[in-house]
Amino acid sequence: MSLIIQTVSRGITPFIFVYAIYLILTGHTSPGGAFAGGVAIGLLIVLWYAAFKLSTAERRVSCFTAHAGRILGLLGFLTMGTIALLLGKGFLENFLPKVAGHLTMSGVIILLALGVGILVGCETVLIFYYLFGRRPKGERR
Amino acid sequence: MEILMGFFFILVIVSAVAVAELRDLLAAALALGACGFFVGILFFLMMAPDLAIVQLIVEIMMVVVLVIALARTHRKSSEPESAKTTLALGVIVACVFILFSVAVVPLMTEFGSPQYNPEVSQRYIDEGVENTGSQNLVTAVLLDYRAYDTLGEIVVLFASVLGMSLVLRKVSKRMAEGKECL
Numbered sequence: 001m002s003l004i005i006q007t008v009s010r011g012i013t014p015f016i017f018v019y020a021i022y023l024i025l026t027g028h029t030s031p032g033g034a035f036a037g038g039v040a041i042g043l044l045i046v047l048w049y050a051a052f053k054l055s056t057a058e059r060r061v062s063c064f065t066a067h068a069g070r071i072l073g074l075l076g077f078l079t080m081g082t083i084a085l086l087l088g089k090g091f092l093e094n095f096l097p098k099v100a101g102h103l104t105m106s107g108v109i110i111l112l113a114l115g116v117g118i119l120v121g122c123e124t125v126l127i128f129y130y131l132f133g134r135r136p137k138g139e140r141r
Numbered sequence: 142m143e144i145l146m147g148f149f150f151i152l153v154i155v156s157a158v159a160v161a162e163l164r165d166l167l168a169a170a171l172a173l174g175a176c177g178f179f180v181g182i183l184f185f186l187m188m189a190p191d192l193a194i195v196q197l198i199v200e201i202m203m204v205v206v207l208v209i210a211l212a213r214t215h216r217k218s219s220e221p222e223s224a225k226t227t228l229a230l231g232v233i234v235a236c237v238f239i240l241f242s243v244a245v246v247p248l249m250t251e252f253g254s255p256q257y258n259p260e261v262s263q264r265y266i267d268e269g270v271e272n273t274g275s276q277n278l279v280t281a282v283l284l285d286y287r288a289y290d291t292l293g294e295i296v297v298l299f300a301s302v303l304g305m306s307l308v309l310r311k312v313s314k315r316m317a318e319g320k321e322c323l
Contacts, residue, residue: 023194028275031190033283039198046205067306074299077292092288098274106274112284112291119295123302124202130309132209 001051009051016044024117028106034116041117042124054133063129066122073119080108080115146186153179164218166211174204191279 023037048057081092089095098107156176163169177200185193265282275281283291 027280027284028273028277030277031279032194033191033277033280036191036195036198039195039202043198043202043205046202050205050209070299070302074295077295081288081292092292094273094285100270100274101276102274109273109275109280109284112288113280116284116291116295120298123298126302127305128206130305131206133309133311 005051009047013044013047016040016047020044020117020121024113025110026103027113028109029101029103034113035120038117038120039124041121042128045125046128049128049132054129058129061125063126066125066129069122070119070126073115073117073122076115077112077119080111084108142186146183149179149183149186153183166216166218167208169218170204170207170211173207174200177203191277 020037020040023032023040024034025037027033027037045057045061048060084093084095085091087095092108092112094107094109096107097105098109099105104110153176156172156179159172160169160176163172177196181193181196181200184190184196265278265286269278269281269286270276273281273285275285
């Protein structure tokens with residue numbers, strides 16, 4: 001790709017990342033949410049692929065990292081539910097203190113959102129890697 | 142507000158027809174992006190900013206994926222121009238659809254009114270903020286009241302990518318020849 005696109009995408013990367021994290025972590029006070037934020041993180045890797053090469057994107061977020069991330073996200077979600085169960089409440093019930101309108105005091109919602117965000121982001125990256133990655137030897141691209 | 146929404150609705154229809162009719166596939170992909178963008182604006186005008194954000198982000202991803210796929214294949218559609226029988230079939234299907242809509246739309250409830258269990262919806266709206274500590278009711282429903290639903294959704298996503306990785310993964314030569322499994 002041209003130098004202009006590479007420079008712009010290098011400069012815009014931190015802003016997209018901060019916006020994605022913002023969408024995930026403030027889903028309970030403003031529009032947005034874990035799914036949108038996760039897909040935005042995935043789009044960042046798509047941007048790296050489009051501007052540079054697949055190997056550049058894979059060097060930053062490898063296939064292994066993405067698999068580890070999605071398993072971590074699902075396990076985090078399930079762990080939150082199980083902790084509530086161990087404390088004598090219902091599965092996935094909100095067991096932490098919560099204050100309406102507070103930035104971080106929404107109980108377990110913010111942790112669940114983090115798990116869903118990581119999972120969706122890693123799934124997007126993996127779908128992209130598998131669809132556009134290298135094919136086995138001998139197979140036509 | 143209604144006039145603005147009608148304007149964008151017409152734009153959605155025009156761009157959707159353009160997607161189906163354009164022979165240049167790159168132009169069709171861009172028209173699909175425009176269609177999704179206008180749908181996002183419609184969601185925003187209907188006061189659903191959560192949905193609008195998701196719509197825009199997913200639409201951007203779809204257009205990028207389509208353009209990359211096009212860069213690796215042919216740009217022109219190899220499909221021949223549609224014949225007269227296809228056109229006639231399209232007109233017949235459209236007529237049936239319009240007749241069906243005219244018959245069914247008066248039977249539907251008013252737009253925005255709950256379909257069933259109105260007391261549950263009202264309860265979410267009245268007590269949601271204090272029950273969950275979340276000001277955004279969409280998040281309150283997604284991650285607190287209906288957290289089971291979200292769990293099911295992410296498990297479906299997890300399993301689909303697992304299947305995808307099994308089908309599309311890189312295979313070593315010994316594995317491809319059947320001398321070694323997995």
